[in-house]
Amino acid sequence: MCLKSWFYLATPIFLLLFLSEITIAENISVTLNWQDNSDNEENFVIEHHTAGNSFTEIGQTQTDVNSYNTQLDDSVTNYYRVYARNSEGNSGYSNVALFTIPGDVDGDGAVTLSDAVIGLQVVDGIEYQGELHIESDVNMDNMIGLPESINALKKAAE
Numbered sequence: 001m002c003l004k005s006w007f008y009l010a011t012p013i014f015l016l017l018f019l020s021e022i023t024i025a026e027n028i029s030v031t032l033n034w035q036d037n038s039d040n041e042e043n044f045v046i047e048h049h050t051a052g053n054s055f056t057e058i059g060q061t062q063t064d065v066n067s068y069n070t071q072l073d074d075s076v077t078n079y080y081r082v083y084a085r086n087s088e089g090n091s092g093y094s095n096v097a098l099f100t101i102p103g104d105v106d107g108d109g110a111v112t113l114s115d116a117v118i119g120l121q122v123v124d125g126i127e128y129q130g131e132l133h134i135e136s137d138v139n140m141d142n143m144i145g146l147p148e149s150i151n152a153l154k155k156a157a158e
Helices: 113-123 146-157
Strands: 002-004 016-024 029-036 043-050 056-060 067-071 078-086 097-099
Touching: 029 043, 029 078, 043 067, 056 067, 113 146
Parallel strands: none
Antiparallel strands: 002 016, 016 029, 029 067, 043 056, 043 078, 078 097
8 A cells, every 4th residue: 555645845955845645554664765856964753653652753764765664553543754964954844744544434543443333333334424434445446344343453452
């Protein structure tokens, strides 16, 4: 699955930086990729947060490295941003890239028993009154149903 974002940010150190792609591997890791249009950064700093928490640094890259691989916190929605750093200071932040975890059918930021119930209701033909978050599809069939319910039940049992 590949989520694309097309935002950019001009910075004090003349850096055009934006997260352009998130590649999601099957083991629930993400690779953040961004375009580096600067020639004066010393490194990039990657920050992460989950719903209700502040951004914290999770890693840095070397000069001219424009990707970073990390494991997801697979129980909540994950947010990432990047900025460049050099001896004169930090750039502005990139756009925030969001990854909604597979199985978060109701979009509340966590996979819970509620998601399992909603998935089973959909399978049974019972109309859900809220908004279904199709991006939480766990088996890439573009539908909410039994696989999402099973995933949510597994998460709730952990």
